[in-house]
Amino acid sequence: MSVTLTDEQRDFGELAREVLAKVGPARDLLQERDGVARRGRWAQLAEVGLVSATVPEAHGGLGLGARDMALVAEEVGYFALPEPLVETACVAVPLLARHAPAGVADAWLPRIAEGRAVVTVQPPGASASATFGQEADLVIVIEDGGVALCPKASGRTVSARESADVLRRPARVEPASETIRFGDAQVAAEVTASATAWTAVVLNGISRRLLDMSVEYARIREQFGRPIGSFQAVKHMLADVATQIETVRASAWYAVGIDDQDLEARIFAASVAKWSATTAAAAANLNALQVHGGIGFTRENPLSLWLVRGKKLEALWGTANFHARILGEQLMQADDLVEAFGPTLAEQAA
Amino acid sequence: MSVTLTDEQRDFGELAREVLAKVGPARDLLQERDGVARRGRWAQLAEVGLVSATVPEAHGGLGLGARDMALVAEEVGYFALPEPLVETACVAVPLLARHAPAGVADAWLPRIAEGRAVVTVQPPGASASATFGQEADLVIVIEDGGVALCPKASGRTVSARESADVLRRPARVEPASETIRFGDAQVAAEVTASATAWTAVVLNGISRRLLDMSVEYARIREQFGRPIGSFQAVKHMLADVATQIETVRASAWYAVGIDDQDLEARIFAASVAKWSATTAAAAANLNALQVHGGIGFTRENPLSLWLVRGKKLEALWGTANFHARILGEQLMQADDLVEAFGPTLAEQAA
C-alpha cells in the first residue's frame, strides 16, 4: 500500500497554498485577534473550489475523494487557517454523503458546495468543544450512539470556551433534544477516527511551518557575528525536527486515504497518525521557540500563532499518550503481530 | 538537611581512589575476563581499611558510619570493581550489626573486619541473583519475611548466571532450608532500600567514569582536522550528561545517609536515588559510546567495562520506571505534597 501523492493532488495542494497565503490570518494578526475576522474568507475559499471539493457532483461539488484533500489540509495547518475548512470538507461532507438520511444530505451538501454553510464537528466527551462552535451553520456533535446535527436555528445551546488560540473560537454545543440524529456507535467511531486522522494532517502542516520559520530565522539572525543557523546545536535541533516531520507525514496521508478499509483498520491508522503527528509537533514546537529566542515569545511575532495552535491540536482528538495506549492495547490483543499489523494480501485486506 | 561531605569523608574517598586505581580490573581486562581474577584484591582492599571501615570497633573495625563510605562507593563504580565491597561494607555490615542475633554478628563481623569474609546480597524475587554468589563466604538472601544467611558450607544451592558483565560473576543462591534466618518484612524492606540506595551511589560513579572517559577521548580524537570535542554537538551531549550526573549525586548520598530516619523515608529516598541515578546513567551510557564511536564498541577498549556494568546496574534493584512508579504511588497517596515531601521541622522528622 503506497502513499504517493498524484500530480492532481499536488496541484490541488498548490492551489490551496496560493489562496491560503493570500487570505490566511498571519497577514494582520492584531486585526484578527481583535475580532475583526475576515468575514469574506470562507467565500474566497469556496470560490476556488476548496469547500465544494469533496461534495459529490450530484450535489454541486467537484466529487473529489477526501484523500485528494491531504495536501490541502496540511496547508490549512501551514497557514493557520482558523475556519473549519477541514472539518467541513474532509470530515462532515464524507459523513453526510455516506451516512446521513437522504433528506439531510440533500439539504446540506448543496449549501456546503455553494459556500453557504460552515460546518464543524465536536468530539465526544463532556469537556469537548467545537472550532467555530458559535458561528458555524451546522455543528455535528459526536455522541456515544451516533451523531447529532445542530444547525444554527435548532435551539442548540452554545457556551463559548476560553482559549489561548482565540482565532479558532471554540465553543461547546449541546444539541437540542429534538434535533436530528443519525448513525450508531460505529458511525460515531468512524467520524471520530476520521476527524482524528485529519487533525493529524493539519498538525503536520503546522509543524512544517514551525520548522520553515525556524530555518528562515536561523539563517538571518546573527549572534557572535554569524547566523545562529551555523551553530551545530541549532542545526541538529532542526535536523531532528525535520526528520520527525518528514517521517510521520505519510502516516497521516495514509490514515485519511483508507475510507475503503474496515473500521478497525481506520481507527488504528488514525491513532498512528495522531500519535506520530503529535510527537513530531511537540518537538517542532519546543525547538521553534528555542531557535527564535525571546522574540518568538511575543504575540506580535507570527510564530505565536503556530506555537499556540500546535499546542491546542496536540491536545485535541486525543493526546499522544492517549493514542499510544490504544496502539499498545491493540498490540497486546493481537495473537500474531506480523499477521495483525504486517503486510497483507489483497483478499485478506478486504 | 544538607548533604555536604566532610573532609574526612573526602579523604577516605581519596584513599579508595588511590587503591582502586591500582588494583581495579581495568589494568588488564583480558586477564580479568579469562577468569584469572586478581585473587589478592580483596586482601589489598582490606589492608587499607576499606573492608573493615564500617565494622564496629568492638568487632575489630574502624567503626565508621555507612555514610562515610559514600565517596568510596562512587569510586567502586568509577573503577568498576567487580567484588562486592559495597555489598559487604555498606549493606551487610550495618544489617548484621543492627538486626542479626548477637551470636551471628559476633561470628561474622570480626571475620569481615579481618578481610576473611566476602559478603554479598541477593535481592528479593524469583529471578534475582547475587554478585559473586558462588565465591562469597556469605550470601545474604532477602526473602519476603526477612533475610536468610547462606555461608559457603551451609548447603546453599548456587546456580551460575550468564551475564554480559562476566567479572561480576552473578549467581542465584537458594538457601538451604535449615539455614539461619532473622528479621521480618520490615528488615527485608530496610536492607532492600539500603542496597538500592548504595547501588545508586555506585552507578553514579560509573556514570562519572563514562563521562570522564568521553571527555578525555573527545579532547584527543581528531576528525576533520580538529578534536571532536570542539564540535558543539559533542559539547552539548557531554554537558547534558555532566548536568545530569552532578545534579543527581547528592540524592544518592542523602539516601545512604539517613539510617536514623524511619523506614518509609528511607524507601522513598532510595527510590529517588535509584530512579535518578539510572536516568543519568542511561544518558551517560548512550552518549559515551556515541562520542567514542566504533572503538568504544570493542571489548578491548576499557570503555566496554563501564558500558556493560552500567547497563546491568540500571536493571538491578529496580529499573527507573519501577522506582518512578513507586514515587508516583506515594504522590497519589499523600494528602498534602508539601507536608509529605517538603521541608520538615526537627520534631516532625523524628
Add this chain to the structure above:
Amino acid sequence: MRTATDTAAVDAWRREVRQWLMDEAPTSLPTPEELGTSDQHRAWERKLHAAGYSAIHWPVDHGGRDASQEVRMVFQEEYERAGAPARINIQGIMLAGPVILRYGTPEQKQRWLEPLLRADHIWCQGFSEPDSGSDLASLRTKGRVEGNTIVVSGQKIWTSVASFADWIFALVRTDPESSRNKGISWVMIDMTSPGVEVRPIHQIDGRSDFAEVFFNDVAVPRANVVGELGQGWEIAMAALGMERGVGRRSYVQYLGNLAQAKQFATAAGLDDDPATHESLGALLGGAIVYRHFANRVASSGKNGEPGPTAAYNKLYWSEYQTRLFETGMGLLGERLEQPADDVDPQISSWEREYWYSRAARIFAGSNEIQRNIIAERVLGLPR
C-alpha cells in the same frame, strides 16, 4: 553528612521563618499588573525589610544577616511553602544591591541601598537588546560621555517589572570605539528621566511580564556609573553568576505544582493509572533531586560565582519545569479550553506557567549557552 550543630541552628531558623510567614505573609496576592498598582507589594517588601527578611544574604550593616547559602535556601523553601507573594524587587535584591555593595562608592551605597530595601526603589534590569540576546557582548546602547553627564540612547528588551520600576541598571557602551566586552559601563538610570520610554511586550501566554525600554538621549549623571567606565562587563558577569545560582527558587514550589498536576490527573480519572504514576513519579523524583542538589551546592559554599554550579542549576530547573508543565498540559488535554463563564484559574495559570517555562529555557542565558559554559569551562573541551 551534616553536623548536628548545623542542623539545630538551621532548624531554629526554619521554625522562626515559618512562624513569621504564617503570621504575616499575604497569600494569593494578585500581581501588580492585575492590581494595577504595586502598592501592596511595596508594603509587603517593607514589612519583610522591617523584620530583617528582605535581603538576608546582604551584610549585617546594610540591612542583611550575612546569611549563608544554606540559610538562604531554607528561607526560600519556607517562603514558597507559605505561598507568599513573588518578590517584586528581586532584580534589586539579587543584582543591583549586591553590585552596589561590591562595586559602589560610599555615596552610592548611601543613596540606593536603603531605598531599595524599603521598596521605595524598585529596580529593573537593562541587559538584553533586540540584536544582543545570547551574544550580550554585541550590545549597542550608547552612552555619550559629556562632562559629568552620560547621554544614553538605545533600546533594551526583556525587562521585567519595568512598568512600575523606579530605577534600571543598564549595560551601556560608553566607549564608541569599543567592541565586544570592552568599553561597556554599568549605569543606573532613573526611570522617570526624560527620554525613558517603556513599552510592554505582549506575550504568547497573554501576560506582559516583560517590556522594551527605550532611551532617547537620556541624560544620566556621571555619578550614576557603578565601578569605572568600561568595567561594566566584569560587573555584569559577576552579577549574572549571582542570578543563575541556587537560592532563587526551591523544590517546594514544584511540590505545589505537582499537587495541581495530581488534581488534574484525578479529574481525568487517572488516580489509579500506573502510567500516570510513572510520569508524575518521575516529576516528584525530579523535584527531590533538585532539593538535594540545591542543598549540596548551598552547603558547599560554591554558589554565587559564575561557573559550573550556576550553569548546572539553570539548565536543570528550566528543563525540569518544561517537563513538569508539559506533563500537566497532557493531563489537561482538551480541558485546557475552558467554559468562558466558568474558568478554573488553576488551569489558566498552568497554561501560562507552561509557556513561561518555555521562555525560561531562553532567558538568563539560553540553555545552549549554559551547555557551552559547562562543556568549555567545566569539562575543558576545546573551544
Add this chain to the structure above:
Amino acid sequence: MRTATDTAAVDAWRREVRQWLMDEAPTSLPTPEELGTSDQHRAWERKLHAAGYSAIHWPVDHGGRDASQEVRMVFQEEYERAGAPARINIQGIMLAGPVILRYGTPEQKQRWLEPLLRADHIWCQGFSEPDSGSDLASLRTKGRVEGNTIVVSGQKIWTSVASFADWIFALVRTDPESSRNKGISWVMIDMTSPGVEVRPIHQIDGRSDFAEVFFNDVAVPRANVVGELGQGWEIAMAALGMERGVGRRSYVQYLGNLAQAKQFATAAGLDDDPATHESLGALLGGAIVYRHFANRVASSGKNGEPGPTAAYNKLYWSEYQTRLFETGMGLLGERLEQPADDVDPQISSWEREYWYSRAARIFAGSNEIQRNIIAERVLGLPR
C-alpha cells in the same frame, strides 16, 4: 493515493514472493560464525539467484529484475516476514555490484557480477580506518602505482563478513600527494592475496561481526581499479547513498521484535499494565510510521541517491531501534542475567541486538553526520 493497477501488480508480486519463501527459505539458520562455515548461506544465496530473487533491483540483463523501489520494499517485507537468513552478500549486492554496473568496464562486469550473484564471491567493504571514521576523506591506506600493479598498504576497520569474504572493495589513496577527497581510488582486492590479514574485532555484545583488515604491501592488478584512478570518492559517495536508502530493512522485522517485547512484558506480568501499553504502543506506532515513510520514499522514486531521504531514513531507523531495544531491556530487568544452564536465546539475542542498535547510531555515517547533512543540504543552513 495509489492507483488500482499498481496495487494489483504489487499484490501479485507479494503473493509470489511470499509463497516462494514459504516453500524455500530456511528459517533460524545460524550465522556463518556460529556454523563455522558460510557454505549453507552461500547455498541459500545461490538458490535466491536461481529463482531470480538475489538482486532484484539490478538490470534484467545482469540477473536482476529492474525492480522499482516499491517492488524491492515488498520483497524486503516478505523476506523479513519469512524469517529468512540474513543476506551474507549484502555488501556485494548493494554496493560492489551497483558500482561495477555503473562504473565498471565490460571486462570487470564479466569477471565479477556473475560470481557475486552465485555467491562464489562474497564481498566486504573497506572504507573506514582507525583514524578516519566520520571523517572518511582523511583516509590513509596507500596504493603505490607501479606500472600495472598497485601496491596497497594500510588498515581498514569495521569490515563485516571479512572472515569469510572473497573480495573487498577498498578506498585507497593512490595519489601520495593528495589530501582529503582527491586522489582516492576504488580498488577491488582479492582477500586471498598475500599480505591481506583479517583480525576479528571482539565486540561488547560478545559477537565478532566486524574485523580489521590489514594490507601489507598487497599487490593488486591495475585492472582491479573501478573507474579512473582518483575517482574513488565520487564512486563512494554514490555507493554510500545506496547503503543509507530505504529497502535494506522494513518495519516487518520490528513487528517481530515487538512480539518478543510483548512476551517479555507478559513474563513480567505486565499484560494489563497501561504504562507498558503506552510504551509498547509508541513503539508499534513507530514501526508503522517507518512502514509508511519507507513506502512513500520507495514509491516516490527518490531513493538511491545520497541526500535527504537517505539521511532521514538512517536517522529514523537507528534511533528507533535503540528506543525499541532499550524498552525491552527495561522490561527484562534483572532477568537479563539468566541461568547459565537454562538460557533463553530470545533474551540473549535481545541484549546483543540492543548493543548492536547502539552501534547502528555510529556506523554507515554517524547520526551526527546525518544531522549535519540534513541541516546543510536539505534545510540549507549555513556551514
